[in-house]
Amino acid sequence: MKQARPYPKVVVTRKAARALKGGHPWVFEGEVLSCEPAAGGTPVANGAVVDVFEENGTWQGAGLISQESKIRVRIVTRNANDRIDEAFWARRVAYAWNHRRVAMGSRALPGCEPDTNTCRVVFSEADQMPGLIVDRYENVLVTQVGTVGMELLRPIIYPLLLNTLQADGQNVTAIYERNDSPSRAKEGLAQYKGWWDGEGAEVPATPRIVVAENGLKFDLDIENSQKTGFFLDQKYNRRAVRQIAAGRRVLDCFCHVGPFGLNAAAGGAEFVRCVDVSQTAIDLAAENARFNGLDGGMGFTCANVLEYLPELSRDRSRLREEGGPFDLIVLDPPAFTKSRNTVNHATKGYREINYAAMRLLPRGGYLATCSCSHFMTRDLLAGAIADAAHQANVQLKQVEERQQAPDHPILWGVPESHYLDFFIFQVI
Incomplete structure (x- = not known):
């Protein structure tokens, strides 16, 4: 790679490189050979963006590093021209929502609500946002964050979710966090749940939500039910x-x-x-x-x-x-x-x-x-x-x-x- 990169460097084994070339986005702890600061001196920081290189110097992608997890790096892009900034995550959110519009937007039962009124908006690695789950229940998004990288990105990605959906005419106004999974301990993260009160978000009076799916109504308790509620x-x-x-x-x-x-x-x-x-x-x-x-x-x-x-x-x-x-x-x-x-x-x-x-x-x-x-x-x-x-x-x-x-x-x-x-x- 000829151009200078602003990110710290992680060198991985040939085995890891083969998996990455095959499309899998994970680098495991035992596959990391070395971690080095960026050319400008920026050190490796837990949850931050790093470049991943094979032993022979071939760039394999950029990802988020989790220094306490067995899954040490999760790749978020294989395009060397990408800069992992707010605009990058805005594109990721837009891609995810557009996929739901295309895959589900015209499949509603006759006379029923749109299928996108209750649906998964972000599915972690499958949407190139590893460690993030976002489910929509009418006007509320319920999120689960499972990696330290996504934990740090919450203040950026949450407003992007609200803005992207609202710009498409969707009545989505609130975000409830179900970050209470025991698996977060593998990333050194605490467990918690509750309404996110950040930029642009409303805080409803109750975590009980009535949602419609296939023309049927369900009374959900997104605070205490399994997973994100449904x-x-x-x-x-x-x-x-x-x-x-x-x-x-x-x-x-x-x-x-x-x-x-x-x-x-x-x-x-x-x-x-x-x-x-x-x-x-x-x-x-x-x-x-x-x-x-x-x-x-x-x-x-x-x-x-x-x-x-x-x-x-x-x-x-x-x-x-x-x-x-x-x-x-x-x-x-x-x-x-x-x-x-x-x-x-x-x-x-x-x-x-x-x-x-x-x-x-x-x-x-x-x-x-x-x-x-x-x-x-x-x-x-x-x-x-x-x-x-x-x-x-x-x-x-x-x-x-x-x-x-x-x-x-x-x-x-x-x-x-x-x-x-x-x-x-x-x-x-």
């Missing part, structure tokens, strides 16, 4: 379940606050039973059903699904009490694995719940099933489902294979960005 990645998968629910008796397992079950009810299901191990989630699901006038055809049970499904198979009277027999079962479990070390155990878990569901379904019934862990790859999940079908002595006819919604884009070369796989089968 699982937006299943938006179109819920719609797919709605399209086959008419006239069916539906069992929604791991229902959380009820979005799959409510979509099935809205699609004309004869009856829907929602099941979750959390009483709080069940109460919210029941409240959301009443909120949408769908509670007359729905029931709610607090139970451990791993125990509940085998119980229904053993006890036919219990099955009838719960509203069965069911001819459409939805399995939307939490991630059974968050590391490579537990993949085998997770595979067993997915096999067991799918086997239990298939045992309950009649011939001709439907199963919607998924995994939300990138460690549980598509092929591993498919293998677990196939094993379950063999064990249950049934054959599966695939109706659809789906993934996460496009506001959670999959960045090729970065397998961590592909984490949700979703299948619909008919049991024959």
